[in-house]
Amino acid sequence: MVTDDGQLYTIEGIAAALMIVVTAYLVVSTTTVLTQQDVHIIDLQLQQLGNDALAMMDTPNKYGDESNLSSLVKGNKTNEFHNQFLAYLNVESGSGMVSGNYEYNATIYYRNISGINSFSFDESQEYYRENAVKVSRWVSLKEFNPSPQYIPYLEPGNRTVLLEVQLWRE
Amino acid sequence: MRFPRKVDREEGLLSLDFLIGFTIFLIALIFVGIMISGLLVHLQSRTIDYDAVAYRTSVVLVEDPGEPANWQLADLKYPAERANVKRLGLAIQKNYPGILLQDKVGKFFDDTSSTGCLAEGTFCNPEDYREKLIFGDYPYHFNISLKTLDSSSQTRSVGDPVPDQSRYGYIKRIVKIQKPDSIHIYNATSESESCLKTTSFRFNITKLYDDVPPPYRIDPLSQNVSILFRNFSQNGTGAWPSITDIQICTYPIALTGGGCIGADAYDDSPRMIVTIDGNKEYNSGDPAANTVTDYVSINLEKGFFTRIGYDRFGTIDLIMTFDQNVTNQDYNYDYSSSAASLPELQSAVLEVWVW
Numbered sequence: 001m002v003t004d005d006g007q008l009y010t011i012e013g014i015a016a017a018l019m020i021v022v023t024a025y026l027v028v029s030t031t032t033v034l035t036q037q038d039v040h041i042i043d044l045q046l047q048q049l050g051n052d053a054l055a056m057m058d059t060p061n062k063y064g065d066e067s068n069l070s071s072l073v074k075g076n077k078t079n080e081f082h083n084q085f086l087a088y089l090n091v092e093s094g095s096g097m098v099s100g101n102y103e104y105n106a107t108i109y110y111r112n113i114s115g116i117n118s119f120s121f122d123e124s125q126e127y128y129r130e131n132a133v134k135v136s137r138w139v140s141l142k143e144f145n146p147s148p149q150y151i152p153y154l155e156p157g158n159r160t161v162l163l164e165v166q167l168w169r170e
Numbered sequence: 171m172r173f174p175r176k177v178d179r180e181e182g183l184l185s186l187d188f189l190i191g192f193t194i195f196l197i198a199l200i201f202v203g204i205m206i207s208g209l210l211v212h213l214q215s216r217t218i219d220y221d222a223v224a225y226r227t228s229v230v231l232v233e234d235p236g237e238p239a240n241w242q243l244a245d246l247k248y249p250a251e252r253a254n255v256k257r258l259g260l261a262i263q264k265n266y267p268g269i270l271l272q273d274k275v276g277k278f279f280d281d282t283s284s285t286g287c288l289a290e291g292t293f294c295n296p297e298d299y300r301e302k303l304i305f306g307d308y309p310y311h312f313n314i315s316l317k318t319l320d321s322s323s324q325t326r327s328v329g330d331p332v333p334d335q336s337r338y339g340y341i342k343r344i345v346k347i348q349k350p351d352s353i354h355i356y357n358a359t360s361e362s363e364s365c366l367k368t369t370s371f372r373f374n375i376t377k378l379y380d381d382v383p384p385p386y387r388i389d390p391l392s393q394n395v396s397i398l399f400r401n402f403s404q405n406g407t408g409a410w411p412s413i414t415d416i417q418i419c420t421y422p423i424a425l426t427g428g429g430c431i432g433a434d435a436y437d438d439s440p441r442m443i444v445t446i447d448g449n450k451e452y453n454s455g456d457p458a459a460n461t462v463t464d465y466v467s468i469n470l471e472k473g474f475f476t477r478i479g480y481d482r483f484g485t486i487d488l489i490m491t492f493d494q495n496v497t498n499q500d501y502n503y504d505y506s507s508s509a510a511s512l513p514e515l516q517s518a519v520l521e522v523w524v525w
Contacts, residue, residue, distance in 0.1 A: 011186065011189055012189065015189055015192070015193050018193075019196055022196075022200050023200075026200060026203055026204065044221075044225065045221070045225075045340075045341055045342075048225070048228075048341065048343070049342055049343075049344070052268060052343050052344035052345070053344050055267075055268055055344075056268060056344045056345070056346055056517055059268070059269070059346055059385075059515065060515075061346075061514050061515045061516070061517075062386070062512070062514055062515075063382055063383075063385075063386035063512065063513075087319075088344050088517075091317075091319060091344070091519045092317075092342075092519065092521070093315035093316060093317040093325045093327075093519055093520075093521045094315070094317065094325050095313055095315035095325060095327055095331075095332055095521060095523070096313065096315075096332030096340075096521070096523055097332075097334070098340070098342065098521070
């Protein structure tokens with residue numbers, strides 16, 4: 001015998017499934033929007049600061065001089081790079097409270113006859129999973145003549161390398 | 171009506187009306203929820219907006235030369251010149267972001283009234299800064315501070331003190347400031363070595379501009395020009411030389427419609443100031459008072475060449491005539507002309523707070 005038993009159970013099930021799916025979508029989408037925008041602004045500030053620091057290190061004070069950044073990379077002067085880079089990041093005018101405490105690691109990317117290679121230039125601390133940004137700058141190395149251990153297999157002469165710095169707040 | 175011991179087949183089931191109503195209610199609730207979350211995003215963006223305004227302000231300051239690009243030459247005493255300044259960028263050129271012009275930095279931080287618009291010849295604080303730099307309808311409070319990395323330097327600030335507690339937008343920019351070239355020094359020669367009563371100091375603007383990129387450039391069109399002409403000596407009769415005429419001429423006359431003007435053509439700034447022996451100003455109407463025993467100092471205030479219509483394509487001569495021979499050559503105002511220190515860059519930090 002055919003009755004209408006069971007039809008209401010089906011509608012209940014569909015309605016419940018619909019409610020669960022829509023609610024889950026609502027919760028996830030609402031949370032994600034707010035979080036993304038907050039992080040984006042902080043990333044932007046850090047990235048701008050890192051780019052400024054590299055750009056100013058790569059701008060000589062006198063016409064015709066070699067830039068600081070070029071000199072430091074060419075001479076593998078990691079201590080001076082550490083001091084100058086962090087000095088630029090941490091400098092303040094003194095008008096207000098500012099948070100600092102930056103960490104970084106810097107890698108040099110270069111091309112030689114075997115292809116594109118990388119060389120770990122300097123790092124202030126090992127990177128785990130902090131919220132970091134990357135900034136980079138092409139560095140011109142005039143009359144580059146490295147020791148065999150430094151930037152392996154990059155031929156001497158006028159070379160250009162990419163310095164990429166991963167930067168984060170501790 | 172319920173009967174004892176009889177199984178009710180409809181117990182525990184929902185009615186179709188209830189389900190339809192409840193579903194409509196939920197859909198409405200979801201729509202409202204979505205709309206409210208959108209509203210919350212806008213409310214949350216109050217703090218985000220401050221950061222964005224701070225960032226935008228820093229970009230105008232650091233990467234834009236302003237509008238007009240030589241706004242630092244404006245005489246703020248005149249309302250028309252003040253109104254002509256549309257944007258307060260500090261960069262030397264848009265192609266050189268992060269390199270600031272010292273004259274712009276000086277005018278931005280120093281030519282500002284303590285509050286309001288009462289002081290003459292300064293920017294109104296904060297109205298002009300809001301209108302020409304911060305932009306937007308909201309009356310933002312701000313603090314803009316700059317300090318060179320030289321440890322002895324003072325912090326230069328404009329705006330309100332930064333609050334301790336309230337939320338503010340913030341950004342820090344690392345910049346370099348161009349220091350212009352210093353005084354250019356030229357030496358006269360003794361009478362026995364001299365053959366010229368008239369000498370000229372040549373400004374080949376095209377060459378000055380073409381040889382060197384803007385951050386390191388000598389720029390007589392927008393910066394002060396300082397010349398020290400020294401080591402004068404007596405002639406055989408014991409007389410000191412005396413200046414009889416000073417002219418500024420531009421060449422080629424056929425192309426520029428140039429010509430010459432006298433040293434005292436203008437009384438107000440920007441003008442040419444000639445000082446003799448450090449204590450008396452040159453007076454073309456009184457040749458007897460223009461005797462030189464030590465040196466002549468010539469200062470062309472920034473914007474002077476622009477005022478008289480000379481531009482980057484011109485060659486300009488500053489011609490001095492004496493009553494006796496004082497030199498054996500003409501001079502060039504250029505990168506190798508004297509012991510002047512050429513333009514250099516100095517690192518600095520610029521911080522912007524907006525709330």
